[in-house]
Amino acid sequence: MDASEVLEESLQNMSIQDAETQVMNEQEINDLMNSVIDWGDSEGVSNEEIEADDSEDEDYVPRICIRLGGALQAPPCIDNLPVIDASETVHDIPDVEPPSVTLPTLQQPGFPDTLEVMTEDDLIGKRASITYEDCLRQLATLLVLPVQKCPYTCDVSKMECQCRPPFEVSITRRGTASIMEWTCLVGHTVWRWSSQPTLRYGMLAGDFMLASNILLSGSNYAKVSLLFQFMNMGMVDRSSFFTIQDTYGVDTVKEFWEERRAEAINRLKDRDVVIVADGIMDSPGHCAQYCTYTAMENESREIISVITVDKRETGRNSVIMEREAFVRTVDTLLNEVKLVEVCTDAHVQISALMNKGKYKDLGLQHSLDMWHGAKNLAKRIHAASQVKGQSSLSSWLKDIVNHFWWCCKTADSYQEFL
Known part of the structure; x- marks a missing residue:
């Protein structure tokens, strides 16, 4: 067989292997019958580090996990699985294009009204971003306000303020929002702009959404607050969080759960x-x-x-x-x-x-539950391997636990399991 024939045969074998690797049945991969017990987070970690990882602790549990598809002959390839966009992972809410806003010009005098949330469609699914104050300030300095002078008029004397642009820009923090304020040289407020729309009674939309989603995602206020503190970002205060949770969150979640549970019970x-x-x-x-x-x-x-x-x-x-x-x-x-x-x-x-x-x-x-059984078995074998003269057990640990797992998957009765 000459070199060209050898090369052609090897290429054919490679294409066959690639085809076997790429063909993947998602249901087959997720079937526990095709799973094995493996050691989690072991990539890039030496055996010495794994053995020294609190292994002498009597409560030490080896870092085992269930590896789906590990018992299949061909290695599973996830490249052909449909890609899940980040927006699909949160409540299956599709991306919503931001509304087109006509910016005011000098030919259209006056300032736009503050955005208000009147219905849930005005808020749910709207995109939000983390914005730095320096970037807001840079934008504000380039913004030409649609007024030729300060609009302030004294209530008593009816005198108009004659201050003209440029106006001074200040940025303050209110909860999770940034408030930009333009003031004239005398100190009159020319315009105030908020980075977030407001709900009824003046509550900021970002504060409401953050407080609600901390609850809905199972997060913890203290940890999220610490994260925002580390990032030097504004955070909804603790009292507002619990007020929103008690007023809008708890009862709504309870009603939703009871409705879904009743539907599930009826089906069963x-x-x-x-x-x-x-x-x-x-x-x-x-x-x-x-x-x-x-x-x-x-x-x-x-x-x-x-x-x-x-x-x-x-x-x-x-x-x-x-x-x-x-x-x-x-x-x-x-x-x-x-x-x-x-x-x-x-x-x-x-x-x-x-x-x-x-x-x-x-x-x-x-x-x-055999998953708990596999973990307990691994823990006991590991503890036994720490006894003097029994260190050879550690090399058998993974195989013994996987055999136990295989018996649990295939046995139909206790006698067959034994």
């Missing part, structure tokens, strides 16, 4: 329902004040229950908050849908509830 009434549930505390340890317990329907992956338990409702005992939240969740869903199975982590108190009493009598099946 006529079939067997399997839920995946877990709780999260507002702080680690025994000092937690709240526990939020969330239940997701396994097939549709819709959230159908969110319950928050206050420590004061459990005799100030934070240890039993997750158990109490679990009981409320299951009892509520049993009255609404045909609940046949509940999947949770290996919580001792929840397992005890499911192994006896009314839940067992109802035939409600309890299964354990």
Whole structure:
């Protein structure tokens, strides 16, 4: 075989491999049956750094993650997936072109009115930008106001101010907005301009949108405020944030959630329902004040229950908050849908509830989340590898955990799993 034939054959092989790599089924990639357990954030990190990363801590958990598509023969290629624009990632709101504004000229004397938000269409989806004051000042110095002299007239003497341009420009901060003011040499205000439209009662649109979206995005006021402080940007004050949250946010979110939840429950009434549930505390340890317990329907992956338990409702005992939240969740869903199975982590108190009493009598099946199981297995094997003379276990850690994961995916019964 001469060199040209070898080159042609290699090019054909490359094209075949490229075709196999590029063909990608999104549903196939997202199927957990095609997933493996992998070590997260390990690129560019040496083995020595990984092993030294708090590995002697008794509570150390190896940095494992679920790698979708890792079990497929051909490596997944995401190049052919549709590109999601940044605007599509936030509430699916399409870009809205800014309205055309006719700027005033000397032939059109007078100043434009302050933009006001009269309907939600005047605000939702409108583009916004971060603007520096130096840039605003540069623009203001080049702006020719549509007046020949200061428009001020004394109320008593009826004397008109005779000051003429150029006028002095000052920029002040009000919440998240910048207010530019042109004043004459005597100090009369010629024009005042705001970088944001105003809502009813004078509230700035940017303040309202920032306060609302901190709540809707699950962010934290203190952290966002610190971010704005580091960037030397104006921020809606704390009292205004909580006023907006209490007045406009909380009840609206609650009504929206109850409406969507009712729709989901109606869709599930006529079939067997399997839920995946877990709780999260507002702080680690025994000092937690709240526990939020969330239940997701396994097939549709819709959230159908969110319950928050206050420590004061459990005799100030934070240890039993997750158990109490679990009981409320299951009892509520049993009255609404045909609940046949509940999947949770290996919580001792929840397992005890499911192994006896009314839940067992109802035939409600309890299964354990294997992702938590994989993490706990990795943690225990890693701890065992720290024992003197057992360091060789660390080289088997990834393979053992992946075998456990494969058994969980393929076994149809406990006996088959064993």
